[in-house]
Amino acid sequence: MSLRSLRPHLPSRSRRRSSLTPTATLLASFAICAAQVSCSGGASSSGSTPPPTPPPTPTPTPQSLAVSAPGTSLLIGDTLQLTATSKYTDGSSHDVTSTAVWTVSSGAPATVSSGGLLGATSAGDFTVTATVGSLSATQAFHVATPRTTPGENGFNWASVNIQGMGYVTGLVIHPLAPYDIYIRTDVGGAYRFDRTRQQWIPLLDRYGRLESEIYGVESIAVDATDTNTVYIAAAHGRTLSGSNVQTPAEVLVSHDRGATWANTGLGAKSLYIGANDSYRGTTGERLVVDPSDPGVVYFASRQNGLWRGVRTTGDQFDWQPVSSSLPSPSISPGVTFVLFDKSGGTNSSGETLNLYAGVYGSGVYASTDAGSTWTQIASTVNPERAAIASDGALFVAFGGDEGATSGGVGRYSGGKWQDITPPGANAAFAGVTVDPANPRTVLAAANSNRKIYRSSDQGATWSAIPSATPDVYTPQYYPAGPGMWGNAALVIDPANSKRVWQTNGYGVLETEDITAASTQWTWQMNNLEELVVQKVIVPPVVTVPGTNTPGADLLSVVADMVGFRHASRDIVPAATIDSFAYVAQGTGIAYCASQTHNAVFVGWDETDVARPMSGITADNGLTWKHIPNTAPGTAGKIAMAADDPKKMVWAPYNASPVYTLDGGVVWNPAKSNGAPLPASWQLSNPWWNGDVLTADQVAPGTYYYFNNGDFYVSSDNGATWTNRTVAWPQDPHWVIQxxxxxxxxxxxxxxMAFAPNSNQPWMYQLIHSSDGGKTFVPVTTLEYADFVAFGKGNDASTPFIYVHGRAPGDTADAIYKSEDTGATWTRISDPPRMQFGEINSLEGDMRTRDLVYVGQGGRGIVFGYGANSGITRPSSRHAR
Structure with a gap:
């Protein structure tokens, strides 16, 4: 898609001049004044000297030049319009795109036209330079190869390019070539880094809604003897006890670098796991494979102590708790790390003799008999992460949860413990790592503010790592100082001792030279999509009215970053749709069906649920202004009438709905039978995101609303509502989504579609009403449907229908398409590759056939495109 900017005309700098010369003008003025009795207020001018003529105002001259773009990270085949802006000495700024000379760096994987239109031709990094006279400006860009996942019946699937953000809580690198890099996240699953394509490959997309808890990964480990084998610890398997659902800890193993997984049997022990709990990023890897005997695996739990698994048959392990000589705390974070020290050799069974474990609230423990007995070697009560040097020296980072301010670094070697905290480093520590090729080189990081220290003598002396700013390829929407919160893993790359990786609350950074005088960090975020997406909409705007700007591909509201106008699904957005201090969430978004460039959203500040986030746009999200009056509440869902964007209904979080006729200046209570319309139970938690309020897309002033089994309709712009008292085919009470x-x-x-809660083992059929909600009947051509959406069809009267669910005879969840209003269905996703386990939103495009979007609660947004969409992408299909 070509993103084009409007270029305002430069104001004329010519001035209208008098036909008189300056001297003649002055004499004429004096003569006129002298003929008067008085001038300038009546004072006599006889014999006075006329005031001097003020000097002419100097013509503004160009002072600086800047290059801007809708985004700086894009995919092969994309184009985007660059803008050159010159700032003048009088403080004004003008668009000089058309007069600038545009060039790209030598060998760049892109082209740029004389008008600043950039085209990405291959993957790589480059800069664009704009020159106007003696001024020049540059902008760095990154082009990535798009990654697609094959679907079925001509469809492919790919991620909308957002690049984050989310908490990457751990990172491990396999010690053998090709040195695969794996990461874990709190809610977004696990990934492997493709070093060749410089992009992340998601490893858990094959899991569906009934197993979605697996996307919270507590720990990750590799088999040091086999480059293909990797393990994760995650919640997997649901057990119902009344209305409560339990998801125990499971260790899963993959022998194909994460393409497929098998349980190892830990789930039967019903251990607690909390990948998104406190200390999720500051504590270390709780999972480790014996480097001498890969048939032995340890798991350090939060509330149930340390467990040892021994392979029995196939991928099954016999899991047992370790010796009682190691404390087994019952409160998180529990046992924070476990690791092996190969320098001590093995026992007669081939198992590594020396192990270490950190127990929060107790200290560091060591075993010299392959885990049979344990001895406390440090009483410092808050050990969190650790690393082992090749000579057996143990390095431990001490600290607390995210935001903790006290801690340190310790070394245990030759049976002695020493405090080696960097001098003056008054901070809690998280990441710690040792160079695999040099046991004397150690790095340690505070758990905030990107404070990293390096030692070349095992911690006897330290030097702070000075960082160059800004970082390279930072997504533009990241707030100022990103990466300063939640520092987690820190790892020296075994493929290159100068290369270091670090993870934090926004993603993954990497530097090519940690020894540089000023270390340059690069965000490695290609295809790492961990945003929790609450809602996706696709207003069918072709061109924004009054401009030549194409309509956005989509709009979204999300957790932490509020939401975006995605001008192109392939280009990282430059900005969020509202501003905030730390993290904030958009919860509801809608557009006007008859004037689709108008849209509205609501949300809340995640540091204070009472603080609203909101926006109204009349230009397809190019600009936003706040809702004038947010007194009714925060968050929830909002809808615009089909015929007038000033008419809206808002159902705030945990509050009765209200309506407005003037664009949100005055809100009035919505009523049913003379009483306030009840607050929806489905909106009683600010994180819940059921679409329980919407406007009819054709009937003026008509809305629909759902409250825990009651279906309401209003045909007078939301003022009064009728409860239809529907006879439901299935009881829909207590369904959040x-x-x-x-x-x-x-x-x-x-x-209507209902996605069952995790404690509801049954499924819901798709239901349909052709009489405005008076009656609903099930769609019997599907077994069930969790979500439903419409997209452009073969003619205007029959749009395509998309569902996430299951057709009769199928055995796994998928996305289906119907071209005949639900009579028949075609499966367009491939369940063994992708089941959309964290789906929160489904939306078709009414401008383009065979184009559908899926918003997910921890995996960003993906889109499916078929042959009729006209979308083509480079050949980069990854069949895994």
Whole structure:
């Protein structure tokens, strides 16, 4: 997609001049004044000297030049319009794109036209330079190879390019070539880094909604003897006890670098696991494989002590708790790390003799008999992460949860413990790493503010690592100083001792030379998509009215970063749709069906649920202004009437709905039978995101609303509501993710889907009403449907329908498409590769056939595109 900017005309600098010369003008003025009795207020001018003529205002001259773009990270085949802006000595700024001379760096994987249109031709990094007269400006860009996942029936799937953000809580690198890099996240699964393509490969997409808890990965480990074998510790397997659901800790193993996984049997022990709990990033790897005997694996739990697994048959392990001589705390974070020291040799069974474990609240413990007995070697109570040098020296980082301010670094070697905290480093520590090729080189990092220290003598002396600023390829929407929060893993790359990786609350950074006088960090975020997406909409805007700017590919509201206008699904957005101090969330977003460039969103500040986030746009999200009056509440869901964007209904979090007729200046209580319309139970938690409020897309002033089994309709702009008292085909009470989806081509044609909660083992059929919600009937051509959406069809009256669910005879969840209003269905995703386990939102594109988006709660946004979409991408299909 070509993103084009409007270029305002430069103001004329010519001035209208008098036909008189300056001297003649002055004489004429004096003569006129002298003929008067008085001048300038009546004082006599006889014999006075006229005031001097003020000097002419100097013509503004160009002072600086800047290059801007809708985003600086894009994919092969994309184009985007660059803008050159000159700032003048009078403080004004003007667009000089058309007069600038544009060039790209030598050998760049891109081209740039004389008008600043950039085209990405291959993967790589480069800079663009704009020159105007003696001024020049540059902008760095990154081009990545798009990664696609094959679907079915001509469809492919790919991620919308957002690049984050989310907490990457751990990183491990395999010690053998090709030195695979694996990361774990708190809610977004696990990834492997493709060093050749410089992008991340998601490893858990094959898991569906019934196993979605697996996307919280507590720890990750590799088999040091086999480059193909990797383990993860995650919640997997659901057990119901009344209305409560338990998801025990499981250790899973893959023998194909993460493409497929098998349980090892730990789940039967019902151990607690909490990948998104406190200390998730400051504590170390709780999972480790014996480097001498890969048939032995240890798991350090949060509340159930340290466990040892021994392989029995196939991928099954016999899991047992270790010796009682090691403390087994019952509160998190529990046992914070476990690791092996190969320098002590092995026992007669081939198992590594020396192990270490950190127990929060107790200290560091060592075993010299392959884990049979343990002895406390340090009483410092808050050990969190650790690393072993090739000579057997143990390095431990001490600290607390994210934001802790006290801690240190210790070394244990030759049976002696020594405090080696960097002098003056008054901080809690998290990451610690040792160079695999040199046991004397150690790095340690504070758990905030990117404070990293390096020692070349095992911690006897330290030097602080000075960082160059800014970082390279920082997504533009990251707030100032990103990467300063939640520092987690720190790892020296075994493939290159100067290369270092670090993870934090925003993602992954890497430097090519930690020894440089000023260390340059690069964000490695290609295809790392961990945003929790609450809602995706695709207003069918072709061109923004009054401009030549194409309509956005999509709009979204998300956790932490509020939301985005995605001008292109392949280009990282430059900005969020609202500003905030730390993290904030968008929860509801909608557009006006008849004036689709108008949209509105609501949300909340995650540091204070009472603080609203909001926005109204009349230009397809190019600019936003806040809702004038947010007194009714925060978050929840909002809808715009089909005929007038000033008419809206808002159902705030945990509050009764309200309506407005003037764009949100005055809100009035919505009523049913003379009483306030009840607050929806589905909106009683600010994180819940069921689509329980929407406008009919055709009928003026008509809305639909759902509250825990009650279906309401208003036809007077939300003022009064009628409870339809529907006879439901299935009882829909207590379903958090209930969705009301009107047909955009037919008034009163309403569809509903219910995605069961994790403690609801049953499934819900897709239901349909052709009478405005008076009656609903099940769609029997599907077994069930969790989400439903509409997209452009073969004609205007019959849009395509998309669902996430299951068709009769199928055995796994998938995305399906119907071209005949649900009579028949075609599967367009491939479940063994992708099941959309964290799906929160489904939305089709009414401008383009065979184009559908899926918003996920920890895996960003993916889109499926078929042959009729016209979308082509480079050949980069990864069949895994």
């Amino acid at each position: 209930a969705s009301i989806v009107p047909n955009p081509a037919k008034a009163g044609d309403v569809w």
